[in-house]
Amino acid sequence: MKKFYYILLLSFMLLGFSADAQRQRPNPGEIEAQKTAFITNNLDLTPEQAQKFWPIYNASEKRMESIRRQQREALMKVRLNGGAVSDSEAWDLIENLMSWEQSMLDERKNLVAQLKGVVSPQQILKLKRAEEEFKRRLLQAMQRRRKN
Known part of the structure; x- marks a missing residue:
C-alpha cells in the first residue's frame, strides 16, 4: 500500500510540476492530491485509518x-x-x-x-513534519518552475 501511494505521489509530481511548466501556478486540486498522497505515505496510513x-x-x-x-x-x-x-x-x-x-x-x-x-501517537507526531516537508518541496518545485 505504501508503494502505491509513493508511486501515486511521484506521478503527480512529475505530471503537475514538470509537464505543465507553462502555467504560473499548479492547479489547487493537483496540490491537494499531492498533499494527500504525501501525508498518507509519510504517516503510513492504512486504508481504514485514511478513511477516518x-x-x-x-x-x-x-x-x-x-x-x-x-x-x-x-x-x-x-x-x-x-x-x-x-x-x-x-x-x-x-x-x-x-x-x-x-x-x-x-x-x-x-x-x-x-x-x-x-491514528497512533507516532503518526500524529509525524503529521507536522510531513506537512512542513510537503510545503518545503512544493515551494522548491514552484521556484524551479519560475526559473524555467
Missing part, C-alpha cells in the same frame, strides 16, 4: 485556512496603506494577530484530540 483521518484533517485545514485568510486580509490592508496606521489601529491589528495565533493553536489542539482514536 482525512475528513477530520480536511475540516481542520478548512478552519485553519479561514484564520489564515483573515490574517492575510488584515495585513494586506496595512500594506495597501503603505504601512501607515495609527497607534490605535496598530494595537487593534496586534490584538487580532495574537487572537488568530491563539485560534490556530486551539485548532491544532482540537485536531490532535480528534485524531487520538484514529
Whole structure:
C-alpha cells in the first residue's frame, strides 16, 4: 500500500510540476492530491485509518485556512496603506494577530484530540513534519518552475 501511494505521489509530481511548466501556478486540486498522497505515505496510513483521518484533517485545514485568510486580509490592508496606521489601529491589528495565533493553536489542539482514536501517537507526531516537508518541496518545485 505504501508503494502505491509513493508511486501515486511521484506521478503527480512529475505530471503537475514538470509537464505543465507553462502555467504560473499548479492547479489547487493537483496540490491537494499531492498533499494527500504525501501525508498518507509519510504517516503510513492504512486504508481504514485514511478513511477516518482525512475528513477530520480536511475540516481542520478548512478552519485553519479561514484564520489564515483573515490574517492575510488584515495585513494586506496595512500594506495597501503603505504601512501607515495609527497607534490605535496598530494595537487593534496586534490584538487580532495574537487572537488568530491563539485560534490556530486551539485548532491544532482540537485536531490532535480528534485524531487520538484514529491514528497512533507516532503518526500524529509525524503529521507536522510531513506537512512542513510537503510545503518545503512544493515551494522548491514552484521556484524551479519560475526559473524555467
